[in-house]
Amino acid sequence: MMAQQHASTPVVEGLFEIVAGTPKLIGSRCQACNNIYFPQSLSCRNPECRDKSVEQTFLPHCGTLYSFTVQRYQPPPLFRMDHWSPYALGLVDLGDGLQVMGMLTRIALDEIIIGMALKLVVEPLYSDAGIGEKLTYKFASAEGAWAG
Ligand SMILES: [Zn+2]
Structure with missing residues (x-):
């Protein structure tokens, strides 16, 4: 099928x-x-x-974690996400004073460390039949078992 x-x-x-x-x-x-x-x-x-x-x-594709916060409540409907669960929102230092906010992924919440090396990945955020799959950028650990 x-x-x-x-x-x-x-x-x-x-x-x-x-x-x-x-x-x-x-x-x-x-x-x-x-x-x-x-x-x-x-x-x-x-x-x-x-x-x-x-x-x-x-x-730059890679950076380091400058700061983060954990979202433990579901955001308002305007911010759509399938399979919602608490997630970390990171402030990522990309060098030259450039900092970008992004969701962290493929890292357990209790394993997030300020200063850890991160790399940019793209993952599905939500999908439906009318519009297809919507993708967003996130940051994943650049090293260790979760890197890939
Ligand atoms: Zn200018």
Whole structure:
């Protein structure tokens, strides 16, 4: 029996892209001051910057955990997720002062350590028959038994 096929698309257009099998977050880099923004920004938000024109750039694929919080209650309906269970939301340092929020995955909640090495992965967030599968980015441990 054939499994029914649905298109898999990012939960928000322009958040990330799979480049040669590796998921990468898409940000904006200011061509004048080199500040990087994620999610993408239409112009530089640095008040001291005069040019403000930005170009699309891929963010580093790996980072370290700067801080995190555990969501133990179900978020409001606007934030959809299948198979809901408590999860960790991390603030991940990607280098050069760039920090990105993302869900942590493939790590037991009691094994999360500030400073641990993380890598970007893409996982399904929810799906339904009308729209297919929606994907989001998450951060997984870059080393140990959970790495893959
Ligand atoms: Zn700028």
